[in-house]
Amino acid sequence: METISVYLDHMFASLPKTLEVMRMKQELLSGMEEKYRELKEEGKSENEAIGIVISEFGNIEELTAELGIRAVEPERAAPMLTEHEAYAYTAAKRSAGLWVGLGIFFCASGVALLIFLDTLFETTVDSERGSMLGLIGMFMLGAVGVGMFFNSGMKLSRFKTLEQGFQLSYALKMELRQGQAHYAPTYRFSLITGVCLSVLSPILIFAASYVNEEYAPYGVAAFLLLAAVAVFLFVYYGNIQGAYTKLLEEPILAAAKKEEERISGAVGAVIWPLATIIFLFTGFVYHRWDVNWAVFPIAGILHGMLNGVYNMNRKSEM
């Protein structure tokens, strides 16, 4: 039975996936399966039954001529993705999300440690040593975080070919849709939790400075850790959702999205290092750890705004 469905997938692989074509394929499949079942009931062997069904299939050109469509050029027809590959991709995406999320958490903990130690030793005679210790800690945690980013990138590099486009069988697509629907409540819950955490996290700063003006930097360190937890939730659960979106997205949209991601990446490569430099400079030179963290939310908003402006311009061009 599987053979018949695979045979049809193959025959229809180069045809555009319009509603009309998909309906036609479904009709053919149910007709062929019924014929197969009857042949089996008549006592034909598996091979005989499949042989007869396939020999009586006919000619796909007859259908395409009737529907007035032409097959997609062979070189443009994207390769079929097997069930095994699709699930390997979702697994890799999930694990990559875990490593990126942890990596971000480690980097943020590094910065939090630096602020904490720098403030702790600020008033003592060991102020120099405190800053040094903080810096060493930050770079070590940062190195661990970057290692995690690399690890995540390696896990996904095997699936680079997906960027060139791919096709899914109808059955697999349905299965993935179901998986996504099943996952939706978890995703929603993690998003809401993440948003709540990031909205509430600055409270730690105000609370700390309310108790004592001097404690504000500790509040910032705690705020960074809590915000990192929120980012972890976004990245980890977002990656799982992203795997479904990627596998189920339409091929034409995929190309436009790729360009969008490229631009967004280029913008991010400028904004975020700049924000980090400003943050470290104002921290060490002016010791304003209590306010200079605001550079990160500002960078985030700026990044989002530039993306939005780019998209709006492009849409009006189209």
Add this chain to the structure above:
Amino acid sequence: MISSDVIRGYNDTMILYMLLGGESYGYEISKQIRQLTQEKYVMKETTLYSAFARLEKNGYIESFYRDESLGKRRTYYRITPPGLSYYKEKCEEWMVTQAVVNQFIKEW
């Protein structure tokens, strides 16, 4: 085996004939055609379904879904009044065709 070239113009007629007796679905129609012709003519799957598409586009048949047992859903077809008059036209056409071709047929 009959050459499909000869019969091509009459696939639609055969399907319409099968629908004269009431609504039916793809596999049943192809099975009936096979039985009626004593397996001398087996309509290919693509021939059958492209004929359905063509006949429906021309308004000669209409399709509808019907739920079967075990949660299965089948597409059924029924003939329309324009389909019936088209069928009659084709019958007359075949009578003439047959008479003409018969003039050149010699029995050995």
